[in-house]
Amino acid sequence: MPSPDLSDVVAEIAAEMAARPDRGQVATYIPELGRIDPNQFAIAVALRDGSVVCGGDCGTYFSIQSVSKVFTLTLALGLAGDRLWNRVGREPSGSRFNSIVQLEQERGIPRNPFINAGAIAVTDMILSGHQPREALGEILRLLQFLADDDGVHIDRAVAASEERTGFNNRALANFMKGFGVIENTVEYVLGVYFHHCAIAMTARQLAAAGSFLAHQGKNPATGHSVITAERARRINAIMLTCGHYDGSGEFAYRVGLPGKSGVGGGILAVVPGKASVAVWSPGLDAWGNSHLGRIALEMLTTRMGWSIFGAPAGTG
């Protein structure tokens, strides 16, 4: 049986997702995200040769939110190397993305860089020695460079909305500051954090930006070496185990790829050696991960035989 055609599979997924009545709930705790129309869906698959196979609303900008944590981790590892792991763990938390419960017992060291506490600690490391504006500029430029597209921007309305309502993140940051895990002024760290969460990208740009993770640290389309192959492998491992918070086991079980979600409804998933995939649908499931995004990725890996845990006969 020949491998299924990727363009056909992507078109089928987009058509099926457009028709589904179950769309999840948009995040309302950031008021600006609560206004997004849930009837949107995009899928973009960036291949080794630089081509991107798209379905649905692939050119629509959305708030990448916690998907930005993959890129801040990449940047911070480049700046601090393995010293980063003195301040952040790399174990799944088994709790919600904004949970504070483990921080007290573990003396302010967050479980991993993909929960809010961990990402705030990573942002603090990027900020050290810089003004907030410079640190934020560096994160934004990294994403523009990786996507090879200057259209990637910060949605100031989303950032301001979270700045007004981010009491939980303020609690996390202050708690870590109390343990000496945060070096810089808490409000500066949070300012950079809220703004990098508010980066807006299209699914096409996000898939292209994640390409280095699928190809041993190097973007095959642009030829740019971003990180070492070993580091890319390790970021993928953390995405697999921690990228969907306490829904990470379910995501591995159903989709079978390293992935990182955000409350804007985006997910970046990595098919090692083959492709980088971005999906977006704003409605979330009970864990705060994109409801249709996860279903779409499950369809993609099942039909293409792309799960890292093994392909059914006739695919791959």
Ligand SMILES: NC(=O)CC[C@H](N)C(=O)O
């Ligand atoms: N899971 C997410 O995408 C959370 C990111 C969001 N900016 C927050 O801090 O709450």
